[in-house]
Amino acid sequence: MEGILTRKTFVLDTNVLLFDPNAINKFGPNDVFIPLVVVEEVDRFKKDQNENGRNARYFSRIIDELRQKGSLVDGVELDNGGTLIISVDRAVDNQEETIDLSINDNLILASAIFLKEQGDDVTLITKDINLRIKSDILGITAEDYGMKDMKIEEIYSGYRYLPLPKDKLEEYEKNRFLQLENWEELEIFPNEYLIVHEEGNDRRRLLGRFSKSKLGIVPLIPMREGIWGIYPKNMEQQFALDALLNDDIKLVSLVGKAGTGKTLLAIAAGLEMTINQEKYSRLLVSRPIQPMGRDLGYLPGDVNDKLGPWMQPIFDNMDFLFDQRRAGTNSSYVDLMDHGLLHIEPLTYIRGRSIPGQYLIVDEAQNLSPHEVKTIVTRAGEGTKIILTGDPYQIDSPYLDEVNNGLSYVVERLKTEDIISHTQLTVGERSALSETASKLL
Numbered sequence: 001m002e003g004i005l006t007r008k009t010f011v012l013d014t015n016v017l018l019f020d021p022n023a024i025n026k027f028g029p030n031d032v033f034i035p036l037v038v039v040e041e042v043d044r045f046k047k048d049q050n051e052n053g054r055n056a057r058y059f060s061r062i063i064d065e066l067r068q069k070g071s072l073v074d075g076v077e078l079d080n081g082g083t084l085i086i087s088v089d090r091a092v093d094n095q096e097e098t099i100d101l102s103i104n105d106n107l108i109l110a111s112a113i114f115l116k117e118q119g120d121d122v123t124l125i126t127k128d129i130n131l132r133i134k135s136d137i138l139g140i141t142a143e144d145y146g147m148k149d150m151k152i153e154e155i156y157s158g159y160r161y162l163p164l165p166k167d168k169l170e171e172y173e174k175n176r177f178l179q180l181e182n183w184e185e186l187e188i189f190p191n192e193y194l195i196v197h198e199e200g201n202d203r204r205r206l207l208g209r210f211s212k213s214k215l216g217i218v219p220l221i222p223m224r225e226g227i228w229g230i231y232p233k234n235m236e237q238q239f240a241l242d243a244l245l246n247d248d249i250k251l252v253s254l255v256g257k258a259g260t261g262k263t264l265l266a267i268a269a270g271l272e273m274t275i276n277q278e279k280y281s282r283l284l285v286s287r288p289i290q291p292m293g294r295d296l297g298y299l300p301g302d303v304n305d306k307l308g309p310w311m312q313p314i315f316d317n318m319d320f321l322f323d324q325r326r327a328g329t330n331s332s333y334v335d336l337m338d339h340g341l342l343h344i345e346p347l348t349y350i351r352g353r354s355i356p357g358q359y360l361i362v363d364e365a366q367n368l369s370p371h372e373v374k375t376i377v378t379r380a381g382e383g384t385k386i387i388l389t390g391d392p393y394q395i396d397s398p399y400l401d402e403v404n405n406g407l408s409y410v411v412e413r414l415k416t417e418d419i420i421s422h423t424q425l426t427v428g429e430r431s432a433l434s435e436t437a438s439k440l441l
Contacts, residue, residue, distance in 0.1 A: 251387075258391065
């Protein structure tokens with residue numbers, strides 16, 4: 001009897017299934033209810049050649065397989081012990097006077113109300129803020145899908161201050177290494193950057209990185225001669241460049257607002273590692289095509305003309321970096337592209353490929369879903385290093401937010417892995433005007 005009382009019913013909205021087609025398996029041994037109108041809405045996306053279309057087709061295949069187990073209306077058992085139910089939209093008596101049932105969102109909400117009135121412990125799962133508001137007004141518990149218990153301020157920053165006794169600080173300064181026997185107790189993550197300082201005197205401090213393989217603090221990679229003509233301007237940029245230049249770190253995530261230098265640092269390090277040190281066969285720079293207004297099909301010209309506006313920020317960074325190195329060289333990034341050492345292309349062309357031995361930078365990664373980021377990272381072949389950069393506060397996708405986007409997802413899910421590093425950049429270095437605008441506008 002107790003098990004029946006504690007079993008919950010989760011009603012899923014269309015945007016949840018378009019965000020994660022495997023969402024039906026994420027609610028444990030409970031009932032997952034999908035109104036028929038949601039299936040109809042998902043079906044409208046099946047022909048789209050984008051992430052929504054791929055997820056819609058994947059969801060349809062999942063449901064078709066489950067249909068072989070029995071009646072979806074009566075409920076089909078899921079592998080996790082839960083039950084999936086897909087049924088016709090259920091209206092509630094006298095509900096027509098409260099909500100307009102000709103609107104699909106309201107039909108979904110009406111299904112949740114009906115189930116609650118039947119005695120179920122109902123929660124509506126939707127990424128639609130307005131639908132969550134309407135649910136609250138009508139007495140239905142509603143939650144976002146994803147890392148709903150996480151706030152953007154709580155996401156792993158990639159570094160911390162670590163006070164040490166004076167003798168330990170001197171030992172690290174002298175030996176350029178310090179064993180950290182209590183790293184697990186301190187909950188320090190692999191490749192976390194540390195600002196070690198004397199206890200009671202935070203002005204005397206040194207920088208370091210926790211090495212999981214050595215179980216201690218190691219110094220950062222020295223950058224006295226700069227990287228491709230630029231130098232780190234603050235502590236966070238030092239951390240970022242150390243991760244970008246470290247051969248043992250295979251995935252780096254850089255999160256920061258506009259003007260913190262995340263994309264510039266990534267490209268500079270990529271040029272250094274590919275052209276100067278020849279550790280990678282090619283530098284591949286890419287970004288998602290997330291239109292703000294007109295889509296690609298409405299722009300004139302060939303594919304290069306159409307992609308120009310979206311890839312221009314990459315070209316701007318390239319121009320700046322090659323201007324910094326103008327003395328002593330006549331080469332340009334166009335020459336590198338002609339020789340196949342540098343490719344700049346949209347993410348559309350990366351799907352389905354295997355990418356070995358390359359330095360891959362994905363800019364604006366906050367506009368990717370967790371599934372899209374997984375698809376990209378799994379493209380990495382032997383010897384490839386992937387850099388994800390972005391600003392979770394600047395998201396153009398209607399189904400993503402500052403916590404449930406692919407970039408934030410990677411930061412939280414992979415922070416315990418030895419080959420992963422993350423740095424949050426907060427100090428704007430583009431210009432005084434840019435920093436003022438980022439803070440006040």
